[in-house]
Amino acid sequence: MGSIDLRDFAEFGMWTEKDGKLTTQDIRNWRTPEGIGLGSQESDIAKAYEKPSGVEDLELEDTQHQKGKKLLLYKGRLNSVVRAARFRVRDRRVSLIELENDTFVGPNCLGPYCTYGEHSLNSLLRNFGLLAQKNSPFPVECFQSRDGRASLHFATNVEETSGVADFLLSDFPNCLHMRKRIATNALPAWRTPEGIGLGSSEEDVLKAYGTPSAEKKLEVPKPILEIRGLLAGYRAGDHQPRIGDKAIIYGPRELQVTDFGIRDGRVSYIWLKNSDFWLKLLAKG
Numbered sequence: 134m135g136s137i138d139l140r141d142f143a144e145f146g147m148w149t150e151k152d153g154k155l156t157t158q159d160i161r162n163w164r165t166p167e168g169i170g171l172g173s174q175e176s177d178i179a180k181a182y183e184k185p186s187g188v189e190d191l192e193l194e195d196t197q198h199q200k201g202k203k204l205l206l207y208k209g210r211l212n213s214v215v216r217a218a219r220f221r222v223r224d225r226r227v228s229l230i231e232l233e234n235d236t237f238v239g240p241n242c243l244g245p246y247c248t249y250g251e252h253s254l255n256s257l258l259r260n261f262g263l264l265a266q267k268n269s270p271f272p273v274e275c276f277q278s279r280d281g282r283a284s285l286h287f288a289t290n291v292e293e294t295s296g297v298a299d300f301l302l303s304d305f306p307n308c309l310h311m312r313k314r315i316a317t318n319a320l321p322a323w324r325t326p327e328g329i330g331l332g333s334s335e336e337d338v339l340k341a342y343g344t345p346s347a348e349k350k351l352e353v354p355k356p357i358l359e360i361r362g363l364l365a366g367y368r369a370g371d372h373q374p375r376i377g378d379k380a381i382i383y384g385p386r387e388l389q390v391t392d393f394g395i396r397d398g399r400v401s402y403i404w405l406k407n408s409d410f411w412l413k414l415l416a417k418g
Contacts, residue, residue, distance in 0.1 A: 138231035139163055140221070141171045142200050165230070175205075175225045182207055182218075187326020189242050191221070201228045206326050208236065210343065239342055239383030239391035243405050244323030246287075246300050248389055254289050254297055262317040273365045275308035276316045283320035283331060284308065286365045301363070303394070303402035304331045305374040309366040325403070329393070333400045338381060338393050347382040351394065363402070377401040 164170040167181035189204040201223035217236040221229035324330040327341040377394035384390035394402035
């Protein structure tokens, strides 16, 4: 069995008998070996498992807080397999427990964005203090911090997801010849659930996620397909910033990939992407 989850809410609105089978057991009373179950206090999780690998803010995914606005993530290697436990918390009580046997070794989230979340473009725009977009969105949305220390772009023409994919946060400008909005929140302070962000050391990345799936040197000048992914709107002849010396790669795992750009031993960019979507995007370019 790859994963199992127990929750006190229906996954997709109102539950009907067509959604699953009825059980004669009272599964609401199921507990982990440490005694944690639905309705357990958030403080009991900390007592049972100590500090989590990361804490995810689910405010954008569940604005009504029906499922819970916080998720506690525990992830680690056991018998050479990466396993994960997730506890969703609503009103400081457990509303979901999910156990996964073979999970993605890299990060699932960056700042408010999670690869498996239900974020729409408008929910992310609200996070930036912007109004919902009435017209068709641009294929790529670009943001920049007020001090210019961080840039962000993500794709919006995505049929396979809720509308947002391929999050790239960098300490260099990553949008050329394109509209850039000023982010009202602190992009340089964004972190993965495991605490990795721009400027983190390479050692911190390896400590958080272990041996990478692959590494590659970032050649100068870079191949045109690669630079188009890193620099949205790039045109032949444009100046290429010093993106990094190498990339540390985790994945693919069910098409999910994360790249950490490393420059002088520090993280210069974090790229959460879908490998299948990225290859299709480059093929179109």
